[in-house]
Amino acid sequence: MTDTNKPKKILLVDDDYDLLEQNKMLLESKGYLVVTADSVESGFKIFKDEKPDAAVLDLIMEEHDSGFILAHKIKRDAYGKTIPVFLLTSATMVTGMKFGVTTGEEKEWINCDAWFNKPINIDELSNKLEECFENK
Amino acid sequence: MDEIKPKVIIIDDEKGLRIGTQRLLQSENFDVDTAENGLTGIKMATDFEYDLAIIDLKMPDVDGITVLKAIKKAHPNTVCFIATAYASYDTAIEATKLGAFTYIPKPFTPEELLRNLNAGYERRLITLETERLKKEREERLLELAFEKSRLNTIVNSLADGVFVVNKNGELVLFNPSAIKYIELNEVILGEKILGILPPIISEQIKKILDNTTFENKTYTAEVELKPERELVVEIKCSPVPHPDGSLAGVVAVIRNITEMKKVEYVKSQFVSMVAHELKTPMAAVLGFLNIILNPEMKVTPEQEHDYMNRSRNRLNGLVEMVNDLLDISRMEMKTKQRELKELNIGEIVKGTVDFLELELKKKGVTVTSKYQDNLPVFKADNNEITRLFTNIIGNSIKYNKDNGTIDVNVFTQGNYIVTKIADTGIGMKPEDKVRLFSEFFRVKNEYTRSISGTGLGLSIVKRIVESYSGKIEVDSEYTKGSTFTIYLPFTK
Numbered sequence: 001m002t003d004t005n006k007p008k009k010i011l012l013v014d015d016d017y018d019l020l021e022q023n024k025m026l027l028e029s030k031g032y033l034v035v036t037a038d039s040v041e042s043g044f045k046i047f048k049d050e051k052p053d054a055a056v057l058d059l060i061m062e063e064h065d066s067g068f069i070l071a072h073k074i075k076r077d078a079y080g081k082t083i084p085v086f087l088l089t090s091a092t093m094v095t096g097m098k099f100g101v102t103t104g105e106e107k108e109w110i111n112c113d114a115w116f117n118k119p120i121n122i123d124e125l126s127n128k129l130e131e132c133f134e135n136k
Numbered sequence: 137m138d139e140i141k142p143k144v145i146i147i148d149d150e151k152g153l154r155i156g157t158q159r160l161l162q163s164e165n166f167d168v169d170t171a172e173n174g175l176t177g178i179k180m181a182t183d184f185e186y187d188l189a190i191i192d193l194k195m196p197d198v199d200g201i202t203v204l205k206a207i208k209k210a211h212p213n214t215v216c217f218i219a220t221a222y223a224s225y226d227t228a229i230e231a232t233k234l235g236a237f238t239y240i241p242k243p244f245t246p247e248e249l250l251r252n253l254n255a256g257y258e259r260r261l262i263t264l265e266t267e268r269l270k271k272e273r274e275e276r277l278l279e280l281a282f283e284k285s286r287l288n289t290i291v292n293s294l295a296d297g298v299f300v301v302n303k304n305g306e307l308v309l310f311n312p313s314a315i316k317y318i319e320l321n322e323v324i325l326g327e328k329i330l331g332i333l334p335p336i337i338s339e340q341i342k343k344i345l346d347n348t349t350f351e352n353k354t355y356t357a358e359v360e361l362k363p364e365r366e367l368v369v370e371i372k373c374s375p376v377p378h379p380d381g382s383l384a385g386v387v388a389v390i391r392n393i394t395e396m397k398k399v400e401y402v403k404s405q406f407v408s409m410v411a412h413e414l415k416t417p418m419a420a421v422l423g424f425l426n427i428i429l430n431p432e433m434k435v436t437p438e439q440e441h442d443y444m445n446r447s448r449n450r451l452n453g454l455v456e457m458v459n460d461l462l463d464i465s466r467m468e469m470k471t472k473q474r475e476l477k478e479l480n481i482g483e484i485v486k487g488t489v490d491f492l493e494l495e496l497k498k499k500g501v502t503v504t505s506k507y508q509d510n511l512p513v514f515k516a517d518n519n520e521i522t523r524l525f526t527n528i529i530g531n532s533i534k535y536n537k538d539n540g541t542i543d544v545n546v547f548t549q550g551n552y553i554v555t556k557i558a559d560t561g562i563g564m565k566p567e568d569k570v571r572l573f574s575e576f577f578r579v580k581n582e583y584t585r586s587i588s589g590t591g592l593g594l595s596i597v598k599r600i601v602e603s604y605s606g607k608i609e610v611d612s613e614y615t616k617g618s619t620f621t622i623y624l625p626f627t628k
Contacts, residue, residue: 018423018450019420022423022427025427025433029432038580118415118416118423119419119423
């Protein structure tokens with residue numbers, strides 16, 4: 001990314017429309033360009049079409065591990081592995097959600113760059129995004 | 137000897153002696169029978185077991201030795217005396233060899249006779265008592281052997297695995313179930329097994345064996361013998377005491393708790409899911425409030441109003457979900473008291489349609505209905521059946537197209553009261569149909585985006601239908617509509 005003035009494009013995927021709209025607004029308020037999707041399929045399609053600079057994915061969409069699957073697909077992509085991928089979750093350690101990360105393949109699935117709890121703190125999230133962009 | 141009179145038979149061809157002896161013995165409290173020749177004597181003393189028999193050696197028909205043999209053969213414990221006037225050493229030897237208690241030389245004095253008879257009778261009593269004791273002992277031994285084999289059979293039939301080790305950790309007893317659970321091939325009694333057992337099991341046993349004093353304490357552990365909850369057992373180890381109270385060994389009982397663990401797992405999955413389903417709307421409401429309260433976000437009054445409205449919708453949904461969850465939990469725990477009444481399904485369906493009139497009007501949906509006359513009554517809880525049809529018909533309105541139709545048909549078929557509810561709504565794809573009745577599942581597509589729901593309605597429907605031994609079928613075509621058919625069995 002040489003053109004620092006050009007706004008960074010963020011792919012935002014969530015199947016909850018309220019949260020999708022909120023997070024889009026929050027990211028836009030920080031000057032990002034936001035493209036959205038509400039499923040793994042449409043998310044990956046938009047990722048391929050739009051080549052975003054980062055992806056922010058909801059962990060639990062229609063299935064328990066939809067977010068993992070999409071993160072996994074993006075990280076396996078030649079372009080995708082160069083961008084930061086964040087996961088959002090409302091399932092915290094407190095709820096005792098078990099993600100089954102026993103096999104090597106499963107561990108690879110959680111190969112994301114950061115976790116954020118919902119609702120997001122936009123300052124934290126954008127700071128982390130900037131940190132990732134700078135370290136690139 | 138006071139109450140029970142010894143029974144005596146006198147076998148003698150000499151009438152005078154027969155009667156004289158009889159009188160003498162009767163006066164001495166004996167119960168006396170007589171036989172006037174050898175054959176009659178044999179007949180009487182073999183048909184009936186006398187305590188004592190006095191047999192004359194010389195008789196015209198058969199001799200006393202033959203009579204003695206016959207009686208001894210039939211009743212070995214009858215004490216026999218040989219009476220003879222021709223006493224000789226040889227006959228005495230022969231008679232005692234053949235089982236006579238002794239011989240009495242004729243003529244005999246009453247004292248002589250009585251002394252012999254009393255001694256003989258005493259012998260008989262001792263012999264009988266000895267035999268009784270012997271028989272009793274044999275019976276007890278049999279019983280004991282039977283008891284032992286019965287206990288073995290019981291232990292071997294137990295579904296729970298049982299094995300016992302002694303103080304040295306050597307296997308002293310096991311049943312087939314124990315071997316099945318811990319997969320010990322070719323174990324033999326007497327083998328040291330602590331090293332071969334799964335470590336967590338040996339640990340429990342060692343806890344007891346390492347104790348120097350006997351302590352009545354059971355150690356329990358859960359062991360996942362096959363991963364992924366395929367085989368989970370609970371092992372309980374208890375000390376076995378010696379009669380003196382010291383430690384003899386350890387008895388271990390292995391119980392299969394796989395099913396219980398599976399239920400536990402499903403339950404914890406459900407709790408996780410509930411937590412997520414509750415937290416998502418809260419996150420949405422919190423998110424809207426954060427935006428409204430954030431001065432940097434510069435929200436217009438219209439936007440603010442919209443967010444407030446949407447927050448309220450999410451909170452309403454949350455309340456609805458909590459109510460549904462409480463209903464499910466009540467159904468699961470069966471704490472809900474059912475009031476079984478004779479219901480007319482047609483009337484309940486009709487009432488439900490009327491109740492939902494406002495929703496129908498909002499969407500412009502019209503209902504056509506057909507109710508079979510003389511529907512049999514269905515014994516059920518009115519609230520549950522109403523809830524069932526409210527959820528189904530509510531869905532057929534919610535997921536219908538504007539100005540669509542709903543076709544309701546209630547009729548009997550076999551042993552079932554069948555309710556068919558067909559809508560002209562958005563329908564379902566086959567992959568969605570499969571998961572339709574799972575908790576929190578909601579079909580997600582461009583049509584359902586704006587429709588709110590808890591994802592619990594149909595799961596409640598299924599629980600109610602199944603609790604009445606009924607069934608529910610769904611027929612659906614994506615974008616064309618869905619038909620739900622509910623079968624409730626009635627008793628004729």
